[in-house]
Structure formats: C-alpha cells, structure tokens
Amino acid sequence: MNILRFLSSALIALACLAQQREYKAKDEKIPGDPVAQPVAYSHKKHAGELGLQCTMCHPIPSSNDGMLATFPKESTCMGCHTSIKKDSPEIRKLAAHAAKKEPVPWKRVYHLPDIIWFSHTVHAKEAKIACTECHGDVSTREVLFQEKSIAMPACMSCHAARKAPNGCDTCHSTQ
Numbered sequence: 085m086n087i088l089r090f091l092s093s094a095l096i097a098l099a100c101l102a103q104q105r106e107y108k109a110k111d112e113k114i115p116g117d118p119v120a121q122p123v124a125y126s127h128k129k130h131a132g133e134l135g136l137q138c139t140m141c142h143p144i145p146s147s148n149d150g151m152l153a154t155f156p157k158e159s160t161c162m163g164c165h166t167s168i169k170k171d172s173p174e175i176r177k178l179a180a181h182a183a184k185k186e187p188v189p190w191k192r193v194y195h196l197p198d199i200i201w202f203s204h205t206v207h208a209k210e211a212k213i214a215c216t217e218c219h220g221d222v223s224t225r226e227v228l229f230q231e232k233s234i235a236m237p238a239c240m241s242c243h244a245a246r247k248a249p250n251g252c253d254t255c256h257s258t259q
C-alpha cells in the first residue's frame with residue numbers, strides 16, 4: 085500500500101468518525117462456514133465441470149432497473165433435470181418446488197443491509213469486475229461459503245484503488 089493511499093484511507097476513517105454516526109466494523113468470518121442449502125446444488129459440477137456460464141443462472145441486467153444478480157428460475161434447472169438424474173432424492177426435492185411453482189428457499193451467502201446501494205450492473209457489466217473478485221473461486225466449490233469481505237472497508241479500499249467515488253452518499257443515499 086503506498087503512503088498516499090494509506091493517508092487517504094486514514095482521512096476517510098477520520099471523516100467517518102466525524103459523522104454523526106460512528107462506523108462499527110461488521111462482524112464477518114472469512115472464510116465463512118459452508119452454507120447448507122435446501123437442495124444439494126453444486127457450482128463445481130455445473131459451472132466447473134459442465135462449464136455453464138454464470139450469467140445463464142444469474143443474468144446481470146444491462147440497465148440499473150434491477151440491481152440484483154438474482155437466483156435462477158426452477159424451470160432453468162428443470163430444462164435438464166426433467167430427464168437428468170430425475171430419480172435422485174435431491175432432484176425430487178427440486179422438482180417438487182418446480183411443480184408448485186415456488187422458488188427453492190436458497191440460503192444467502194452474501195447479503196448487504198437494505199440501506200446500502202449496490203449494483204451488479206455497475207460492477208460486473210460496466211466496470212467489468214470479475215465475479216471471482218468479490219465471490220472467490222465459485223466454479224471450484226461444491227458448497228458455497230463467504231470467501232470475500234463485503235463490509236464497508238472492502239468496498240472503500242477498492243473504490244480508492246480504482247478511483248471510484250468514495251463519498252458517504254455514494255453507498256448511503258440518506259447520509
């Protein structure tokens with residue numbers, strides 16, 4: 085870290101303290117524990133071995149109307165699994181959700197408080213930051229776990245490095 089960058093993060097920290105609300109670092113365990121999912125879906129199998137594209141299941145919108153990467157529709161899975169492994173207990177669970185047209189209740193791995201403004205379109209599409217930079221080596225993981233910090237210092241240090249805006253109102257519209 086060069087001295088200017090260090091000084092600027094120190095200044096940001098000071099500015100933060102000067103605000104009415106003090107920032108308390110969020111509790112994060114990195115790497116986190118594997119997150120058990122209701123259906124034993126594997127990124128290693130699908131994105132790694134089968135080579136399916138991330139955006140097949142997480143289509144990042146090209147405008148900021150939707151800011152999320154989203155989860156795939158059960159019909160996307162059933163395109164293959166009405167025939168592949170249809171008798172496996174895990175695929176039966178998946179098929180039961182699909183038949184009821186209800187989403188599989190996937191457990192979240194990365195989640196920001198609702199008050200934070202974050203857009204996959206801006207980061208993954210426009211700034212062309214690879215998924216691995218914020219989510220780690222997903223396509224080699226059987227079960228996902230949190231590999232990268234999404235707490236404020238992680239956001240701000242990349243913003244400082246890439247000369248992206250770092251004022252409080254960038255990510256906190258109400259500050």
Ligand code: HEC
Nearest residue numbers: 138142152153154194195196202207208213214215218234
């Ligand atoms: C600059 C960091 C960054 C990059 C790059 C990034 N993500 Fe994310 N991702 C996040 C953060 C932060 C969250 C939590 C968002 C929230 O809770 O609002 C998240 C959440 C998600 C989610 C959960 C659903 C959602 O939309 O909140 C999925 C799925 C996801 N990311 C997939 C991807 C994929 C696929 C790529 C590459 C095309 C990618 N991400 C690139 C930071 C990033």
Ligand code: HEC
Nearest residue numbers: 123124125129156160161163164168169172173174175178
């Ligand atoms: C392009 C086709 C394709 C899509 C789309 C697809 N899968 Fe798969 N899936 C496979 C193949 C191939 C296997 C490996 C089957 C084998 O081991 O013989 C597999 C294996 C699995 C298994 C392990 C089954 C077992 O008992 O071994 C689960 C669970 C699974 N997929 C869930 C999902 C879910 C959930 C989705 C949607 C998010 C999905 N799949 C989308 C092709 C697909």
Ligand code: HEC
Nearest residue numbers: 130131136137138141190191192193194215219222223228
């Ligand atoms: C066949 C569909 C499929 C493909 C392809 C796929 N994913 Fe996923 N992804 C899922 C499903 C289903 C979940 C929810 C279960 C889980 O977390 O494993 C998920 C969850 C995630 C999450 C956790 C989101 C959160 O906050 O809970 C991230 C990050 C993610 N995927 C990134 C990627 C990346 C990066 C790629 C490409 C290397 C990729 N995915 C390819 C179906 C897919």
Ligand code: HEC
Nearest residue numbers: 201202206211213217234238239242243246248249254255
């Ligand atoms: C790996 C680097 C990186 C990380 C990590 C990162 N960002 Fe960014 N962010 C960028 C870049 C690059 C831009 C694009 C700046 C531009 O368009 O000039 C950006 C833009 C943004 C913008 C839009 C700013 C504007 O006014 O154009 C917001 C809001 C934002 N990021 C929030 C976040 C949040 C919240 C996090 C943490 C959860 C985060 N970012 C993590 C690199 C990153």
Ligand code: HEC
Nearest residue numbers: 100103105106107110200235236239240250251252254255
């Ligand atoms: C690049 C994005 C980004 C910028 C810029 C940013 N924050 Fe944050 N901030 C976050 C994220 C993400 C969280 C939630 C995760 C956490 O607590 O670390 C957060 C959480 C907080 C919290 C705790 C949650 C709350 O609202 O009570 C405070 C206080 C805070 N920020 C103050 C500030 C101040 C003051 C500034 C300006 C010096 C600032 N932030 C600039 C991303 C940002």
